[in-house]
Each structure stands twice: as structure tokens, then as C-alpha cells.
Amino acid sequence: MSAEMQFLVSGLTIGAIYALAALGFTLIYNASGVINFAQGEFIMIGGMLTAVLSGLGLPLWLALVLAVAGAALVGMLLQRLALDRARGAPVVSLVIITIGASIFLRGLAQLLWGKQFRPLPAFSGEQPLHLLGATLVPQTLWVMGVSALLMLALGLFFSRTLSGKAVLATAINAAAARLSGIDTRSVLLACFALSAALGAIGGALIAPITAASYEMGLMLGIKGFVAAVLGGLGVSAGAVAGGLLLGVAETLAAGYLSSAYKDAVAFALIFVVLFFLPNGLFGQRASERV
Amino acid sequence: MKLLDSRYGGLLLLAAGLLLLPWLAGNAYLLDVANRIAINAIIAVGLNLLIGYAGQISLGHAGFLGLGAYASAILCGSYDWPAWLALLSAAAGVALLAFLVARPILRLKGHYLAMATLGLGMIVSLVLSNESALTGGPDGMAVPGLVLFGWEPQGERAWYWIFATLLLLAIWLAQNLIDSPLGRALRAVHGSEVAARVAGVDTTACKVQVFVISAVFAAIAGSLSAHYTGFVTPGQASFLHSVELVTMVVIGGMASTYGAVLGAALMTLLPQLLSGLEDYEMLVFGLILMVSMIVLPQGLLPGLRGWLQTRRAA
Amino acid sequence: MMTALLELEHLSKSFGGVHAVQDVSYRIEAGAVHAVIGPNGAGKTTLFNLISGVYTPSRGHIRLRGEEVGGLPPNRLAERGLNRTFQNLQICMNLTALENVMVGAHLQLDRRFLPVLLRLPAIGRSDRRARERAAELMSFVGCGAYLAAEAAAMPYGALKRLEIARALAAEPQILFLDEPAAGLNATETAELEAVIRRIAERGITVVLVEHDMKLVMNLAEHILVLDYGRKLAEGSPAEVRANPDVIAAYLGAA
Numbered sequence: 001m002s003a004e005m006q007f008l009v010s011g012l013t014i015g016a017i018y019a020l021a022a023l024g025f026t027l028i029y030n031a032s033g034v035i036n037f038a039q040g041e042f043i044m045i046g047g048m049l050t051a052v053l054s055g056l057g058l059p060l061w062l063a064l065v066l067a068v069a070g071a072a073l074v075g076m077l078l079q080r081l082a083l084d085r086a087r088g089a090p091v092v093s094l095v096i097i098t099i100g101a102s103i104f105l106r107g108l109a110q111l112l113w114g115k116q117f118r119p120l121p122a123f124s125g126e127q128p129l130h131l132l133g134a135t136l137v138p139q140t141l142w143v144m145g146v147s148a149l150l151m152l153a154l155g156l157f158f159s160r161t162l163s164g165k166a167v168l169a170t171a172i173n174a175a176a177a178r179l180s181g182i183d184t185r186s187v188l189l190a191c192f193a194l195s196a197a198l199g200a201i202g203g204a205l206i207a208p209i210t211a212a213s214y215e216m217g218l219m220l221g222i223k224g225f226v227a228a229v230l231g232g233l234g235v236s237a238g239a240v241a242g243g244l245l246l247g248v249a250e251t252l253a254a255g256y257l258s259s260a261y262k263d264a265v266a267f268a269l270i271f272v273v274l275f276f277l278p279n280g281l282f283g284q285r286a287s288e289r290v
Numbered sequence: 291m292k293l294l295d296s297r298y299g300g301l302l303l304l305a306a307g308l309l310l311l312p313w314l315a316g317n318a319y320l321l322d323v324a325n326r327i328a329i330n331a332i333i334a335v336g337l338n339l340l341i342g343y344a345g346q347i348s349l350g351h352a353g354f355l356g357l358g359a360y361a362s363a364i365l366c367g368s369y370d371w372p373a374w375l376a377l378l379s380a381a382a383g384v385a386l387l388a389f390l391v392a393r394p395i396l397r398l399k400g401h402y403l404a405m406a407t408l409g410l411g412m413i414v415s416l417v418l419s420n421e422s423a424l425t426g427g428p429d430g431m432a433v434p435g436l437v438l439f440g441w442e443p444q445g446e447r448a449w450y451w452i453f454a455t456l457l458l459l460a461i462w463l464a465q466n467l468i469d470s471p472l473g474r475a476l477r478a479v480h481g482s483e484v485a486a487r488v489a490g491v492d493t494t495a496c497k498v499q500v501f502v503i504s505a506v507f508a509a510i511a512g513s514l515s516a517h518y519t520g521f522v523t524p525g526q527a528s529f530l531h532s533v534e535l536v537t538m539v540v541i542g543g544m545a546s547t548y549g550a551v552l553g554a555a556l557m558t559l560l561p562q563l564l565s566g567l568e569d570y571e572m573l574v575f576g577l578i579l580m581v582s583m584i585v586l587p588q589g590l591l592p593g594l595r596g597w598l599q600t601r602r603a604a
Numbered sequence: 605m606m607t608a609l610l611e612l613e614h615l616s617k618s619f620g621g622v623h624a625v626q627d628v629s630y631r632i633e634a635g636a637v638h639a640v641i642g643p644n645g646a647g648k649t650t651l652f653n654l655i656s657g658v659y660t661p662s663r664g665h666i667r668l669r670g671e672e673v674g675g676l677p678p679n680r681l682a683e684r685g686l687n688r689t690f691q692n693l694q695i696c697m698n699l700t701a702l703e704n705v706m707v708g709a710h711l712q713l714d715r716r717f718l719p720v721l722l723r724l725p726a727i728g729r730s731d732r733r734a735r736e737r738a739a740e741l742m743s744f745v746g747c748g749a750y751l752a753a754e755a756a757a758m759p760y761g762a763l764k765r766l767e768i769a770r771a772l773a774a775e776p777q778i779l780f781l782d783e784p785a786a787g788l789n790a791t792e793t794a795e796l797e798a799v800i801r802r803i804a805e806r807g808i809t810v811v812l813v814e815h816d817m818k819l820v821m822n823l824a825e826h827i828l829v830l831d832y833g834r835k836l837a838e839g840s841p842a843e844v845r846a847n848p849d850v851i852a853a854y855l856g857a858a
Binding site: 463466467469470471472474475477478480481482484485486487488489490491492493499503545 | 656682694703723
């Protein structure tokens with residue numbers, strides 16, 4: 001019992017980070033039709049910047065706020081300076097642009113902060129807690145709690161606020177949204193900022209557990225993409241479910257099968273899902289209109 | 291430009307250039323760079339069939355390259371197979387793998403296809419770094435030199451002739467394919483998939499054929515480059531390397547064979563030019579990817595062509 | 605009863621809860637011009653998409669010369685002699701006009717993989733014949749002026765005829781034209797009518813969806829009227845014109 005519980009808790013913890021990344025993918029994909037391969041770098045910026053700033057002696061909350069703001073700024077710059085200028089380019093070109101941005105940001109982080117791991121102290125101590133037979137560090141509660149709150153807030157934002165509905169309208173039909181007076185360019189910009197902020201919070205939350213490094217974004221980002229595709233690209237609830245599912249599957253595989261192939265689980269899973277459900281677990285089947 | 295457009299003109303021009311090159315730049319370093327360019331160009335010409343002509347993306351082609359390289363490394367190094375047999379087995383094995391995964395993968399579109407190919411490449415690279423007993427793990431393994439029926443190419447110059455010949459062969463095969471009912475069908479798939487299907491084109495079968503061909507090009511190039519450099523590492527199969535390969539195709543110009551060659555040359559030269567600035571390498575590489583895609587979304591060669599045409603018209 | 609060239613039996617297609625085509629049965633005999641008419645949203649294009657394999661039927665049967673073909677992909681139907689054009693053009697703008705027509709001849713061409721890769725002489729010969737034939741077809745539909753044109757550079761009316769040439773290149777026995785006259789002016793429509801007549805004279809069964817009633821009444825020997833996805837009436841132009849249900853549907857009377 002305790003081993004399963006342990007796996008479940010660790011799986012949900014990392015799964016929550018994947019879910020945040022997947023939500024970031026979903027937001028940008030819905031608003032602009034672009035898969036942002038630089039999503040992982042927002043996670044990295046969040047983790048690294050929080051670690052670096054708190055290492056400089058800033059209080060943790062301030063370091064976190066600045067890191068999230070920094071990532072949001074990078075997100076907006078990416079939208080304005082790169083993607084906005086390549087509107088109408090084929091999908092391959094857009095993929096390359098975001099991959100280029102991701103490599104650029106990783107290179108920049110390596111240049112600024114070096115190749116070493118940056119530790120970040122846990123938000124509320126290291127004293128392990130015992131819960132239902134599992135031992136967990138308090139940080140896992142932070143990860144799960146904050147992620148859950150963020151998802152809830154995002155859900156409310158889309159269903160209850162006018163700004164949220166403007167984003168949805170832009171996603172469904174940008175031309176019609178523009179005609180009804182929505183400034184779709186600002187909506188796009190906001191989506192990139194929001195998506196970057198989500199990733200950055202995820203990075204700061206996970207950094208005390210895994211330590212931050214300039215490379216941390218690559219795998220986390222790809223896993224977030226896997227989670228988004230698993231859940232059905234463009235479906236927010238699917239992104240969350242995909243993230244949690246992936247986290248748990250990975251931890252179980254690492255525990256029972258082979259830790260060396262932990263990372264392969266995501267890709268094996270994606271094959272199985274895409275093979276049987278070409279639109280992901282919750283995706284809508286779009287029929288071609290001719 | 292007109293010469294490049296005719297069927298064999300470009301090929302003749304390139305052949306002449308390749309013949310002259312060793313006399314113009316005969317030192318070992320430059321020939322080594324030329325060899326690396328040729329290896330990448332062979333892969334890019336194949337990948338361009340898939341990306342540029344069939345309009346399908348692959349973010350996992352480095353996986354096929356890695357499989358080709360490791361097949362030669364393991365079969366020749368650990369099991370003493372003759373090099374030609376290892377090369378053919380690698381090509382056949384990769385063809386089979388590509389064929390088996392192609393149907394489910396190529397049913398997918400756009401981003402789903404990107405994801406599936408990315409996953410395929412990732413799994414290959416994970417297997418290569420984790421099966422240490424077979425592959426030497428993350429450190430890689432040494433590969434014996436190439437021996438073809440008693441002949442062993444020594445030095446960059448001998449290898450240069452091998453790679454130059456193979457590059458010309460690869461371009462010839464690719465152009466035959468493009469300039470045929472199959473190539474036309476592929477371009478039609480790119481233009482309007484539904485039109486192609488109604489015209490009787492089995493679009494899935496077309497895409498599968500091109501996917502397999504491009505994977506085999508990568509496997510053969512991987513196998514030979516393993517013999518050439520004498521060493522293989524899992525990094526050759528990495529996601530980043532897949533991205534580099536796609537970039538060669540896209541940066542040179544999609545649906546342009548010589549654009550792919552140009553892209554391969556640029557992407558091979560870039561690390562050489564940045565060699566003094568290792569710390570800046572990623573930064574600059576990322577920047578170049580972004581800027582070139584934003585400024586010249588059609589790629590360099592078609593961009594250049596368009597620019598020349600507008601100048602001539604003006 | 606003789607086997608019809610194409611037979612629809614209780615054919616239905618729904619998207620979610622919307623019944624786009626409901627329980628349509630219809631027989632198409634070889635060698636006539638048929639027309640499918642009906643108000644906007646009556647399910648005409650959906651019917652064409654079902655017959656040509658773009659959609660899979662929810663229920664019912666489609667039989668081509670007695671053989672069940674419902675749910676077969678378009679390329680399999682092309683192999684069986686069924687071809688079509690599209691209401692909103694499906695032209696490959698990255699190809700030349702001639703190449704577009706040659707794509708239509710895909711099934712007639714030597715396209716074995718290895719000979720293609722090695723460019724054996726047989727491939728070149730078969731391709732040259734296809735080129736000549738495509739040029740003939742372009743002249744046949746009245747696109748002779750665009751033999752050297754890029755598809756992207758052609759005007760709309762010519763593209764509509766180019767699509768017909770592409771469909772003919774597949775040497776179909778039955779050809780579906782989805783609103784061939786939409787967007788054409790009177791002169792172009794008259795030319796189109798002549799083209800369709802010439803196609804029918806070649807023994808090809810033509811089925812068109814069309815809003816231009818003059819064109820339909822001039823050409824069609826048999827008409828199927830759809831409304832709200834259901835068959836409202838069928839018969840000769842005179843019968844259909846006299847049918848009170850049809851008049852009601854078109855004039856919106858109760």
C-alpha cells in the first residue's frame with residue numbers, strides 16, 4: 001500500500017508540473033494555432049530566476065514574483081518579436097521559430113547563469129510528512145496545492161470573466177472576434193504572458209525538489225507537449241488530465257519496470273494513444289469540409 | 291538559375307564543383323568539412339522529399355541516422371560483419387522500422403505528426419544511451435574503419451570521393467522521384483490532399499513511401515559517417531540533432547533539392563565558424579533559426595530566386 | 605430490374621445531432637445527365653461527399669454496379685470509375701495547370717516505385733503520353749489557353765473547368781460536378797453547358813448539383829430534389845417542375 005501511495009504522490013507532483021506546461025501549450029495553441037516549443041524554457045526561467053534571485057538574498061516571494069514577471073515578459077517578447085512577424089508562415093516554419101527561441105533562451109541562460117545546478121530552498125522546510133503510509137516533503141503539497149489553485153483560477157477566468165471569454169472567442173474564430181470588437185492582438189499577447197507565467201510558476205515550484213538548471217526546460221517542455229497531446233490538443237481539461245496521467249504512469253514505470261526508461265514512458269504512451277485515439281483522450285474529431 | 295531548373299543541369303553543375311573542389315581546397319581540414327557537409331546534405335535531400343514535397347514534418351529523423359550509425363558500429367565492431375553487409379542490413383532494418391511505424395504515424399496531421407516522430411526519435415535515443423552492454427551507453431562506442439571488399443579508404447580525400455558520389459546519387463534519385471507520377475502525386479497531396487485522393491492517389495501509401503526513403507537516406511548516411519569518424523554517440527540520435535536536420539531543409543528552402551544541399555552546408559559550417567565561441571554557440575544557433583525563418587520563411591534558395599525574378603522584372 | 609450504375613439505399617449521414625442526409629434512396633442509370641437540386645443546406649454537397657468517399661455514411665448503402673462501396677476512401681472509388689469536382693475548388697495551387705490534370709491521370713500511369721526511382725525509360729514514355737492527353741483534355745474543356753500556366757495564375761472560371769479536366773483524366777464512368785456554374789457569368793455558363801453535353805456524349809454519366817435552374821432544366825434528364833436532408837421528389841424536369849412539394853420548398857410556402 002505505502003509503495004503505491006508513494007508512487008501516486010510523486011507521480012501527481014511531477015504530473016502537476018506537466019499539467020501546467022500542457023495548459024500553457026493549450027492556451028497558446030488555442031489562441032494562435034502555434035505549438036510553442038519554447039514552453040519548457042518558461043519553466044526553466046521560472047525555476048532558474050527564482051533560484052538565482054533568492055540566492056542573491058531576495059525574499060522567496062519577491063524572487064518568485066520577479067521570476068514569473070520575467071518569464072511573462074519573455075513570453076510577450078517571443079510573441080511580438082518573433083511569431084507575430086511570421087504570421088501566415090507554414091506550420092513547419094512556426095515550429096522551427098519556437099524551437100529556435102527555445103535553443104536561444106537555453107543558450108542565454110547558460111551564458112548568464114552557467115551550467116551548474118542552482119538549489120532553491122523548499123518553501124516551508126524539509127521536515128517530511130507522513131500521510132496514508134506515504135512519506136512526502138512539504139514541497140509536494142505546495143506543488144499540488146498551487147497547481148490546483150491555478151487550474152481552478154484559470155477555469156473561472158474562462159467561464160466567468162469577459163477577458164476570458166474574449167480569449168475563447170479569439171480561439172474559436174479570430175476574424176469574428178475582431179469584428180465584434182475584440183483586440184485579438186492583445187489577446188494573443190496576453191495568452192503568451194499567461195502561458196509563460198503558468199510555466200514559470202511550475203518551474204519555481206519544482207525547483208526545490210529537482211534543483212534548477214539551464215537544461216531543465218527541455219524535457220519538462222516536451223513532456224508538457226506530450227501531456228497536451230495525450231489529453232487532446234486544445235482541450236484544457238484534457239491537458240490537466242494528460243499531465244497527471246503522464247506523471248503517474250512515469251513514476252509507476254520507474255518504480256516497477258526500469259528507471260532508465262522512465263522518460264520513454266511518455267513517448268510509448270503517446271504512440272499507444274495516438275494509434276487508437278488519433279485526437280487524444282478528450283479531443284474532438286474535426287471533419288474536413290470541402 | 292536556369293541551369294538549376296533543367297533536369298540534369300544542376301546535377302552537372304554540382305558534379306563539376308565537386309570534382310574541382312579537392313584541387314581548390316585540398317587540405318585535410320577543408321576536405322573533412324566538405325565530407326561532413328556531404329553527409330548532412332544526403333540526409334537533407336531525403337528529408338526534403340518528406341518535408342518539402344510531401345508537406346509532412348519529422349522531428350525524429352536523427353533516430354534513423356542513429357540506428358544506421360549504431361547498426362554499423364555494433365555489427366562491424368562487436369560481431370565482425372563485413373561493412374557492406376552491415377550497411378545494407380542497417381538500411382533494410384531502418385526501412386522496415388520506418389514502414390511499420392509510418393502508417394499509424396502518417397495518418398496523423400500537423401502537430402500530432404510532429405509529436406509522434408519526436409517520440410520515435412526520443413525512444414531510439416533513450417535505447418541507445420541505456421543499452422550500455424550493446425552500445426557503450428552515453429559515452430558511445432568506437433567503430434572500425436570501412437573495408438569494402440579489401441579496399442579501405444584512407445584519409446579525407448578517399449572518403450571525399452565516396453561521399454561526393456553518394457551525394458550525387460542521392461540527388462539523382464530524389465529528382466527522379468520528384469519528376470515522376472509519384473512526385474507529382476506527392477506535391478498534389480501538399481497542394482490539396484482531398485483533390486489528390488479523389489484523383490485516385492493513395493495518399494497514405496505515397497507518404498509512407500517517402501517516409502521510408504527519407505529514413506533510408508538518413509540510415510545510410512549515418513552508417514557511413516560512423517565508419518568515417520570512427521565513433522558514434524547517442525547524441526547523433528538526439529532531438530536536437532533532429533531539429534538541426536529539419537533546419538537544414540527549411541533554411542535552404544522547402545521543396546528545393548539544392549536548397550536542402552545549401553542548408554546542409556550552412557548548418558555544417560555554422561559550428562565551425564562559431565568554434566572560438568563555444569559559450570555563444572546555442573545562443574547564436576537559436577537566433578539564426580528564428581531570424582532566418584522570420585525574414586525568409588520560404589528558405590534561402592527560393593527566397594533568392596524570387597528576389598532575382600523581381601529584380602529582372604523591374 | 606437491371607443493376608443500376610449507382611444505387612443509394614436508405615443513405616443517411618448525421619453530424620452530432622444534425623441529420624444532414626436522411627434516408628435517401630435513388631438510382632442512377634448509366635448514360636444520362638442527372639441533377640441534384642434543393643435549397644441551401646438541403647444536404648446536396650453532403651450527399652456528394654458521401655458518394656465520393658469523403659464522408660463515411662452513418663447508415664444505408666451505396667452500390668456501384670451492384671457492389672457495396674459505402675465508406676471506401678476516394679482513391680478506391682476513383683479506381684472503380686467514380687470521380688468528382690468540388691463546389692469550392694480543390695486545385696493544387698503549387699502545380700501547373702497541366703500538372704493538375706496529369707494528377708487526375710495518376711491511376712493510368714506507370715508508377716512502380718523502383719522504376720520511378722531509377723527513371724527507367726518506360727516511366728518517361730508513360731508520363732509523356734499523360735502530358736499529351738492532359739493537354740487534349742484541357743482543350744476539350746476550353747482551357748487550351750492555359751496549357752503553360754501555373755494553376756495559381758488562372759482565373760476562377762478557368763479553374764472550375766480545369767477541375768473538370770482533371771476529373772476526366774481519370775477516365776471515369778460516372779462524374780459528379782458540385783455546382784460547376786457557381787460564380788460563372790452567363791457566357792461562361794453557356795460554355796460550361798456545352799462542355800457537359802460533350803462529356804455526356806462520350807458516354808460518361810454526369811451528376812450535377814446546381815443552383816442555376818436554367819442549366820439544370822436544359823441538361824438533366826432526371827432530377828433528385830432534396831430538402832432538409834430528405835428526398836422531396838424525383839423525376840423528369842417536367843415532373844419536378846409540376847410537383848407541388850417542390851414548389852412549396854422553393855417558394856417557402858407552407
